[in-house]
Amino acid sequence: MAYKTLIVETQDHITLIKLNRPEALNALNSALIGELADAIDEANRDDKVRCIVITGSEKAFAAGADIKEMSEKSFVDVYMENLFADEFDRLCRSRKPIIAAVAGYALGGGCELAMACDFIIAGDNAKFGQPEINLGVIAGIGGTQRLTRFVGKSKAMDMHLTGRFMDAAEAESCGLVSRVVPAKKLMEEAMGAAAKIAEKSMVAVYAAKEAVNRSYETTLNEGILFERRLFHSLFASEDQKEGMAAFMEKREPQFRDK
Numbered sequence: 001m002a003y004k005t006l007i008v009e010t011q012d013h014i015t016l017i018k019l020n021r022p023e024a025l026n027a028l029n030s031a032l033i034g035e036l037a038d039a040i041d042e043a044n045r046d047d048k049v050r051c052i053v054i055t056g057s058e059k060a061f062a063a064g065a066d067i068k069e070m071s072e073k074s075f076v077d078v079y080m081e082n083l084f085a086d087e088f089d090r091l092c093r094s095r096k097p098i099i100a101a102v103a104g105y106a107l108g109g110g111c112e113l114a115m116a117c118d119f120i121i122a123g124d125n126a127k128f129g130q131p132e133i134n135l136g137v138i139a140g141i142g143g144t145q146r147l148t149r150f151v152g153k154s155k156a157m158d159m160h161l162t163g164r165f166m167d168a169a170e171a172e173s174c175g176l177v178s179r180v181v182p183a184k185k186l187m188e189e190a191m192g193a194a195a196k197i198a199e200k201s202m203v204a205v206y207a208a209k210e211a212v213n214r215s216y217e218t219t220l221n222e223g224i225l226f227e228r229r230l231f232h233s234l235f236a237s238e239d240q241k242e243g244m245a246a247f248m249e250k251r252e253p254q255f256r257d258k
């Protein structure tokens, strides 16, 4: 599919989606967010794709929702169009893992987009923030909920109420990102992580993603039971037999997603 606001490339089982509105620091407008959801759906439909990476530019992952596009909207406009909600839900429904590779600004909707991915790898120049308060609004695609779960109430309140930015080191120390790497090595690291995931049994990858995500939705005991049932069910896969046999035979496993 041809995209206007994204550059999408699939190679070696990985779909790389590059947000591409450099004139607006990759601000998320309705065209971009619609195309992003389409690209994620397309990657999920493509049997060759095993992992997805979303990135921006060296200066900005995304500087938030497009303020110019939003500024004149009324309550009824945003309520009736349910601004970005359906597209975001489509992204969150991806069964294939999504890594956010963040360099530069990840602000407002950009920070929310990164947090909606499965994990974030940050360049050492990354800056995260929820500065919507400076515009007289608040986060609208999960920022108050996801940031709080990542970093706890105190820091989330600080970010949402003052609008201050968090640098990469702080983001790593409070668990917002999984790793920080030199900005120049960001894509190498992110693609390397995606390649590692792509080697695994997709049956186990899907199960691991489902189980971790369940921890957001349920009690500890229910979550552990959910995990246990998935763990048990993986013994019905050929890949479990292959993975364990390969370990014992001291060779690399040949997973077939069966």
Ligand code: HXC
Pocket (backbone or CB within 6 Å): 023, 024, 025, 027, 028, 063, 064, 065, 066, 067, 068, 083, 084, 105, 107, 108, 109, 110, 131, 132, 135, 138, 139, 140, 141
């Ligand atoms: C539209 C944006 C934009 C945005 C930057 N630009 N952010 N356009 N929407 N969110 C545009 C600028 O207008 C400018 O275009 C160009 O990108 C470069 O930006 P500068 O401001 O000149 O760059 P710089 O001085 O380096 O400052 C970078 C920045 C700043 C700190 C990131 O641009 C900034 O504060 N941006 C807004 C961040 C923000 O408030 N995000 C939250 C948005 S609300 P021109 O043509 O003027 O040169 C949101 C709600 C989500 O995200 C909920 C949705 C449902």
